[in-house]
Amino acid sequence: MPVMSVIEGAFCRSGPWRSFARRRVLPWALAGHPLSGDVLEIGGGSGAMAAGVARAYPGVRLTVTDVDEAMVASAGERLAPFPQVEVTLADVTNLPFQTARFDAVTSYLMLHHVIDWVDALAEVARVLKPGGALIGYDLTDTRLARAIHRADGSPHRIIAPDELRDGLRVAGFTEITIRPAWRGHLMRFHAHRPGAS
Ligand SMILES: C[S@@+](CC[C@H](N)C(=O)[O-])C[C@H]1O[C@@H](n2cnc3c(N)ncnc32)[C@H](O)[C@@H]1O
Numbered sequence: 001m002p003v004m005s006v007i008e009g010a011f012c013r014s015g016p017w018r019s020f021a022r023r024r025v026l027p028w029a030l031a032g033h034p035l036s037g038d039v040l041e042i043g044g045g046s047g048a049m050a051a052g053v054a055r056a057y058p059g060v061r062l063t064v065t066d067v068d069e070a071m072v073a074s075a076g077e078r079l080a081p082f083p084q085v086e087v088t089l090a091d092v093t094n095l096p097f098q099t100a101r102f103d104a105v106t107s108y109l110m111l112h113h114v115i116d117w118v119d120a121l122a123e124v125a126r127v128l129k130p131g132g133a134l135i136g137y138d139l140t141d142t143r144l145a146r147a148i149h150r151a152d153g154s155p156h157r158i159i160a161p162d163e164l165r166d167g168l169r170v171a172g173f174t175e176i177t178i179r180p181a182w183r184g185h186l187m188r189f190h191a192h193r194p195g196a197s
Helices: 006-013 015-030 048-056 069-079 117-127 143-152 161-170
Strands: 038-042 061-066 085-089 102-108 128-139 174-181 186-192
Touching: 006 015, 006 069, 015 048, 015 102, 015 128, 038 048, 038 117, 048 061, 048 069, 048 085, 048 102, 061 069, 069 085, 102 117, 117 128, 117 161, 161 174, 161 186
Parallel strands: 038 061, 038 102, 061 085, 102 128
Antiparallel strands: 128 186, 174 186
16 A cells, blocks of 8 residues: 655655665664664665665564555565565554564654554554664654645655654653754654663
């Protein structure tokens, strides 16, 4: 089920974005938090960030999910050379994984496409092991972001940093860090499911 417009979907699959995402955005988004163990990427799109993770962290068992069949097909092709990576169709508000399975969940530029993003955070908390981390970045609620998405026509619900902090608390996360970037147009976030790591 595509949730992005044709334009945004094409952008996500484009070569320039994939290269920029893998080389520049991934290290910035991880902000020095190393990945290890079982890692889930939600809304992984064409697999650009996952390809970077597979190269940089070959010991990570990475599960890449997306709700859009076309994105899953594209990511599946791209990530086929990496046996430690699995690509699966899944809606982040109803993940087909057992409770407390993952050491970390990553979310790159996808939460603002999830109308029920508070439910998504609850699902992410459910599948994280106690002590596991949610790491990612997203757009923030600026005039520019709203204008682009209104013009583009993709369903969206852009999130302000304070709303994200409240949503993470409601979902049970602790040690929440939200750092604005790019003059407040983006935010990086990091939060933990309480318990032993
Ligand atoms: C802007 S793209 C970002 C893709 C990728 N994370 C990247 O950084 O290149 C947002 C992605 O989120 C996916 N998405 C939107 N709603 C979703 C949902 N409810 N569950 C899973 N994926 C979703 C879209 O299909 C799309 O591939």
